Amino acid sequence: MGKYIKLFRVKIALAFFFPFVLGLSVASASDPEVSISRAVAAIISFFCASFFSSTLNFYSDVEADRIFTGVFKDMDLKKQPFVTGEMSKRETFAAFAVSLVFAVGLSLYAGLRVLLYIVCFILVVGVLYSHPRIKLKGLPLTDILCNILGMGFSLFAGLSVGKARSPSIAYLFWGALFIAIVYIPTVVNDVPFDRSAGFKTSGVVFGAERLLVSMIPLTIIMSLLAVVVFLDKSLVWQFRITCLFLTPLTVIGVIVIFFSWVPPKINLNPDIVLIPMYFADAFFLTVSFHRIVS
Numbered sequence: 001m002g003k004y005i006k007l008f009r010v011k012i013a014l015a016f017f018f019p020f021v022l023g024l025s026v027a028s029a030s031d032p033e034v035s036i037s038r039a040v041a042a043i044i045s046f047f048c049a050s051f052f053s054s055t056l057n058f059y060s061d062v063e064a065d066r067i068f069t070g071v072f073k074d075m076d077l078k079k080q081p082f083v084t085g086e087m088s089k090r091e092t093f094a095a096f097a098v099s100l101v102f103a104v105g106l107s108l109y110a111g112l113r114v115l116l117y118i119v120c121f122i123l124v125v126g127v128l129y130s131h132p133r134i135k136l137k138g139l140p141l142t143d144i145l146c147n148i149l150g151m152g153f154s155l156f157a158g159l160s161v162g163k164a165r166s167p168s169i170a171y172l173f174w175g176a177l178f179i180a181i182v183y184i185p186t187v188v189n190d191v192p193f194d195r196s197a198g199f200k201t202s203g204v205v206f207g208a209e210r211l212l213v214s215m216i217p218l219t220i221i222m223s224l225l226a227v228v229v230f231l232d233k234s235l236v237w238q239f240r241i242t243c244l245f246l247t248p249l250t251v252i253g254v255i256v257i258f259f260s261w262v263p264p265k266i267n268l269n270p271d272i273v274l275i276p277m278y279f280a281d282a283f284f285l286t287v288s289f290h291r292i293v294s
Helices: 002-008 010-030 036-060 062-066 089-110 112-130 142-159 169-189 191-197 202-206 208-231 237-260 271-293
Strands: none
Touching: 002 010, 002 036, 010 036, 010 142, 010 237, 010 271, 036 062, 036 089, 036 112, 036 142, 036 271, 062 191, 089 112, 112 142, 142 169, 169 191, 169 202, 169 208, 169 237, 191 202, 202 208, 208 237, 237 271
16 A cells, blocks of 8 residues: 555645645535535546556656655655556556546546546646656756646636636736746756756756746746736635735745755755645635535
8 A cells, every 4th residue: 555655646646636626615616516426526536637647757757766866855766666666567557547547437427627627637747747758847848837737727627516717817827927936946956866867857957046046036926916816806715815825925935945045955845835735725625515515
């Protein structure tokens, strides 16, 4: 069981779960026909999709992970199941097949639009990001873009459980900048590892320090967009409140990251960034099921 928990990569899955459960809370509040069974099916399908994607990530990175010596990862990559040899060919095939079947089947039960966005999530976060013949995670800009799109498809999968209105363009741009800013420090800390593995990530191509500096204008633009979103009373409270709370946390986080930057790495525990997301997951999940039940 332990090897499957490692493949699941709980911390990363919960980070991607944040926009999904945010969308689910909006869907459950706006559509009285959202049932517990559909919501549960959609949630399980999301985690199956996340498991498939993370397993493919591990499977395609065996050689690189063997030489991993960095920090700012959710685990020691040298101990991932494909490097240690814990996964047989039969188990590997079963892991991919079962997770994909459940992701597709349960999302189909939740609704055709949920299926569409779950499949898009798998294609972007799993196949395009990690497949050995594509591996956009190892190219400049596309490594960041895949995470932005993955979070976007996660959001729309949650929204599609019900008949919820899509967020405004301003909110989507705000979210894209938020994800980029949160993801950039992980790219920066992985530069030595990525360079030795032969990847041409944004950090390797543009340089760690330049990538860090880019967070400043991104944060300024994100903050301005947050004001626009918060003042837009046509948006549901869930979108406005995420801007209200996450924008100042991001500003503080960027300041802390610059003070923690001791080349060639950022001396900061990534859990500090992820913990607020976990609380947000729990909050919006509670809101979702409270509205469904009531």
